[in-house]
Amino acid sequence: MPYKLSATLSAHSADVRALSSPTNDLILSASRDSTAISWQRATDQPGFVPSNVLRPSSRYVNSITYIPPSADAPKGFVVTGSQDTIVNVFALDKAKDEPDFSLIGHTENVCALNATPNGTIVSGSWDKTAKVWKDFKLAHDLKGHQQSVWAVLAVDEDKVLTGSADKTIKLWQQHKAVHTYNGHQDAVRGLALITDIGFASCSNDSEIRVWTFGGDLVYTLSGHTSFVYSLSVLPNGDIVSGGEDRSVRIWRDGECTQTIVHPAISVWAVSTMPNGDVVSGCSDGIVRVFSTSEDRWASEADLKEYEDKVAGQALQAQQVGDIKKSDLPGPEALQIPGKKPGDVKMVKNGSIVEAHQWDSASGSWQKIGEVVDAVGQDRKQLYQGKEYDYVFDVDIQDGVPALKLPYNITENPYSAAQTFLQNNDLPLTYVDEVVRFIEKNTAGVNIGTGGNEYVDPFTGASRYQASTASTGTAPASAYMDPFTGASRYISGSGSTPSQAPSSAHMDPFTGASRYSGAASVPAPTTNILPVTQCNTFKQANVAAMQSKLHQFNEGLQNEISTSSLAMYPQEVTAIDEIFAYLGQTIATPPQQPSVTLTAAHVEAIIQVLSRWPTSQRFPVIDLSRILTGLCPRVLDAPGLKDRFFEALFKASDWSDPWSPPPPKPRETNILLLLRTLVNSFQERAGLEDGAWPTRVFESLSQAPYAVLTKTQRVALATVLFKFVFSTKPRAPRPF
Template identity: 55%
Template structure:
């Protein structure tokens, strides 16, 4: 498709809303244009099949539910139909450390269970020939052929969160150590650096190389020799997933509530979702795409007028987006008296996705510019989470909360900074990394933040149990001791401090004794 024909493409609009999961939708895979598979923290994989044509928002119907996993399902891939498996195969991985393989339409026991990883399986990809590559918290990627692990790819210093099999049969991995590696026959042939934070997603770009995304809020386009030829910025937070459309355009999704469409290095459309995290995006063969988020919903978006949802359903979706509450500190200092009124919406925006704030009576509204429609759309109301006058300084930055965390008798407490618009697991992970504290404390620290900053969680549709944006799950390392000292508990209530217990509980590193607040 030429650049001129691409520029005339219409904007994506909502096509279908697929509700059924009971927790975050973490990963997506498509079989052609008419079947989507979703993996969720509710321990299930679900299939969604197009059942009708036309402007029916329910044209995708929920099909089989696969319950082979015993914990969060964080990754999914689909092996296309072949002579041996005429319906293809569904491949999923989760925090139970195993990979399950199911036959479509048969939601009983998996036909294969692939064991070998020693920690959460968080990434999957399959080649055209059915070779499976998996990535894990155990810092390795594994290559599986004929349902056996034939190679273990070791070299990353932290978790492997993205894997990709290229057409030339080489493998690319992306890691929390901020690097990408390319592998041939089990050997690392190149290491690519450039991202400034964890690498979260990968997608092949035919004729060029591959695309990566990162917690540093950027996308990068790489050639096969490891040269970064383009860096793309528009997201305002972590970017979790990328995909490539049949048109050659890119898709990305992230923690800023959006899916973004990219053409020739520019963001040409921003689709705001009514949820905090848009964990996954997947391209369909017909040019549509699917998204999955922290509101437990899978959505289909299309450019084809025949597949666009009804006006009623589109309006309902837009109202869900507009009803979101946006913390003031997420958009910077807000001086209500100096904001323009609604008349500012009469002036066109500068670029697609631009966000401005206007005053409507005593309410501050956020509006986003839609370049294709030439109009502003309300995406939420700005609310004060804590109030700038109560900000606390730490390491040169301002925070809504600054907790003291005791690590032992006679040792000065550590500082735990947190902003009300943050995911608690983001702040917890930052705290662990800064103080070289074992990963097993992640869930405990995050729960402490949630409990002590509870009133500041202002997102309307935020899930009650936040998930780690680095991993997509709440991970508890080992068993917890429950014998808390009543005296210590009382002290914590007064001081709002937390103690990370230094005792080993049943051989593990963490206990809940000091976390009673």
């Protein structure tokens, strides 16, 4: 029997992001309306009714799982994770506002949860970690992924699977990563155990993969046409998946046996019941139950209403592929049966293009919507493992690789601008220009939850626009880079939104209308020679730098193949002391450093540079840049300066063949090396030894100027500038 609608659960007011259905009579749902609901099967009527509405957070609740009954909780526990970074645990036997336990440790959105029958909880977060909690206390911190952990699965009490936006899956034995599975081409979003085989994974690459725990790929399931967000497994072993293409799909023996189309674009979550029913949670805020048991099917009237909603949907063109209306057949083409479940056929019915899907259970084509031209962005943009409404390319200077500016339309533009400037070591004096740029290039975007707008439960950002009148794309003339003033961005749509009202240009801190009228970007200042001032490279986000360095170190430490490269305990101590010194030095007001840096601290940097992989050296080289600028006399020990810069040149692969374009890690490392030299000359470090600058410039001369990027050329010119000015006589300065 095919799956048909069994029940519709309507109580959430926004996207249903996560589900759990541990028994035939209990469904747990989490939503971006800041609630989690436990639904109990009704005894006096068909379907389910809310039995407990939990409010674990004032922000979006993005993950949920269940712990079976125990002496402390006769009805079990519900566990929730949300944007507030906290994992909350509620006993279901009594309704209350406050959780029984709050598990604190994550630093960003908790987007994935799973639990064992014995109550061990596994959580995954945007902070790139997963955590294992036993007896509601942190037992293991799983660090090694390079981007957000979007999927977690407890294999047993000691083994855990994690899936990440870095496209990998890791198997952990307690706190050690014992295997890494590579194969997906995009972020891994869901995991599920497959009895007697291993496990299944789904991804933004639109594929589902079934693996053995040994790492063998058993088979790949292809059929979804967009992101696949969630997986579950039926009691008979069939796989259930839900994704961005409005569908839930049932898979048996490597083939799709049924496609259940939904009247909503995003099927964020799927879950299965012991009786074989399937539960889905969607971007329209509704939980739906589907069953193969005829006695649990909804009434004929409800089934007809559901089919009409599906048929009445307007599909974006990119959901069903590129089409040319003049080449489409008429309705008579629907007399030819489909080849397999889920086949989509488009026909021209007068001036309307209809999409129909083959339903093998009924042996007929079912209308799933009318095809319209796509509006807005094709899909959310991924940047460093997270989803954003926009990821802008920002030109700092002509010829220099663009920097990435991620932004969600619900963000405070000042916060986004400040984060962008700090991450890219740019002066905060640019913050107003970047804010104007954000406001200008996102003008006309409407956000909300009504109509056809769907809101991403991770970020709260509107992904879909309600009409072609508001595409979310600024007019071509509005896309002006905040640094160069160039019109880099061209609208891909013929329609253009109206300008944001002047009231939108309000200071986010005071509420004052600081920016009125059009948020125009001033024309770039003309460069005039001679240059009388040059760049400085002493800006630093010490905390972020330290976090990144430790993240890389823990990644090396947790992999058996790279554990020998990780820092030794004495090196960790020395590096942390350097960070403590720098943090106190640049504090406002400056603090008296609690440690004195010595040659041993520099030796620790040299040793780490000599072992770490090229792609992970940049925070160590960046640390060298700041150390040279703020504590130059630490290099005064005989021979230390030579060995230090020799290590930096080697770490940046300076002597390797120069073939354009250089790999991105090498490009970054070379830029940081040049900036370290700038700081050294700025502080006159090493200039007492007349031979040392000669050796440096001999090394610099090896690089063909044409291969350097514009940013590297600026840094190289600044090295020369600083050297010339630093060798001029000047009053001695205290150190």
